[in-house]
Amino acid sequence: MEQKSIVSMAVVRRLPRYLRHLDELHKIGADKISSTALAARMELTASQVRQDLNCFGCFGQQGYGYNVEFLRQSLADILGLSGPRSAIIIGMGNLGHTLCNNFSFSRCGFSLGAAFDANPAVIGSVVAKIRVLDIKDLDKYCSAHKPDIAVLTLPAAPAPAIAHRLVQNGIKGIWNFTNTDLNETRALVENINFADSLMTLCYRIKTSNL
Amino acid sequence: MEQKSIVSMAVVRRLPRYLRHLDELHKIGADKISSTALAARMELTASQVRQDLNCFGCFGQQGYGYNVEFLRQSLADILGLSGPRSAIIIGMGNLGHTLCNNFSFSRCGFSLGAAFDANPAVIGSVVAKIRVLDIKDLDKYCSAHKPDIAVLTLPAAPAPAIAHRLVQNGIKGIWNFTNTDLNETRALVENINFADSLMTLCYRIKTSNL
DNA sequence: TAGATTGTTAATCGATTAACAATC
């Protein structure tokens, strides 16, 4: 089988982790790795590693294992990290600034084109070479530049309305840092929810006997 | 059944979302909700909602549904959000500052006790009432205050060593924002990985036909 | 009472694990 028609989310979510571990292996000079060794590193089973990779093709060689550099490049291609898509940030508060300043969008397949905010104090400023525009000009910007995704780092309250407006402007994906669920069926939403994550940790500690 | 002996991670990860939706329902003045209506809101099935909640007890009433306020309080109790546990932050860069300034640890069941960094420029400063201490004093602080969890907002390179040191100091949970996997079996690790999440979105957009 | 909706058991679906022939 060359490529599974539809790959499950469970597998997709492991892809960046595989890539990360292959990067690390590359850095320490490993040029091959077996499914058993990779599974041990990642706390998976060897079966799972082979099943996961075989959703996308045959990357290994019997009796040898996987070539680190080849698998690394293959995973980057599968994820689509080289053809950069365009992104905009909505909300230049503390978190928006942090992402502009310290996060590498390019390593994840995106290039950041502009930022938006409603606060006159930040509109017009430039953060890490990104100009902060007035949220009023969002539609105009979208018509002109057709950004692929939007990063939502604004308060939860205005988020659903902004998300809807973005989708109407042709946004394909939303990286949602707001503490609310977005009901946009016409766009792909990827949530990062700090509170949900920490509450989960709270529960896990409470119910463990550590 | 009063309480399932061990609840699956799939269910646990949905708990904060249930709580969030119950909060919203409470805010708009709803005093009851059926599993069908809650499922529609959350894009789940009614069956799943009932199965999920019944892992922890019987919170509904036949012919009526669930009382919003009662279910909300029950979920908060199940998650353990009231008995505040103590947290420390390791790494007061941009992200560490953002969390100190804008994130409500208390809403998630934690109280932030101290922050640590290796950089003399920030050591001794106070951010949102939290004193930034020298990472050299980490062991001393842990012995004295026994923090329950550590928030890792430091670079990936030193993270595994710091995590190990924290576990030796009795840390029970790690909220890991570093872009690396931690192999600490003696502590519960909750990862927030920006790059993994954005790469997943990259893949999903690439493979969708939006 | 009649209608609505839960709690719970059984059925289905999907993901993980095991096994092993193929082959480098």
Added chain:
DNA sequence: TAGATTGTTAATCGATTAACAATC
């Protein structure tokens, strides 16, 4: 060749969905 390890099929396990009796 012999040993190692993949790709792939089959078996198992777990999670989701469906169904329905209980009951408010």
